[in-house]
Amino acid sequence: MEEKKEVSLEENFDKLEELIGVLADADVSLEDAFHAYSEGVTLLKQCNDQIDRVEKKVLVLSGDGELEELDADDVEA
Numbered sequence: 001m002e003e004k005k006e007v008s009l010e011e012n013f014d015k016l017e018e019l020i021g022v023l024a025d026a027d028v029s030l031e032d033a034f035h036a037y038s039e040g041v042t043l044l045k046q047c048n049d050q051i052d053r054v055e056k057k058v059l060v061l062s063g064d065g066e067l068e069e070l071d072a073d074d075v076e077a
Helices: 009-024 030-056
Strands: 059-061 067-069
Touching: 009 030
Parallel strands: none
Antiparallel strands: 059 067
16 A cells, blocks of 8 residues: 655645635635635644644754753743
8 A cells, every 4th residue: 555645834835825726716616615625624734733743843952052852841932
C-alpha cells in the first residue's frame, strides 16, 4: 500500500487560497461551493494540526548557547 506524504503547510495554504477563489466566484454552483467549503474546512484543520506540531518543536537558545525545546508552560500568554 502506498504511504501518503504529508503536504506542507505552505502547500495547504496555497490550496486554501485556491478554494477561497472558487468560493468568491459568483458563478460557482451551490454543489461546487459546498465541495470547496468542505475541502477548505478539512485543510484548515490540517493546517491547525501542523501549526500545533511546529509550536511544540520550537527551540530556544539558552544562556549557555545550547538549544532547548521551548516549554509551553514557561511562555506567558
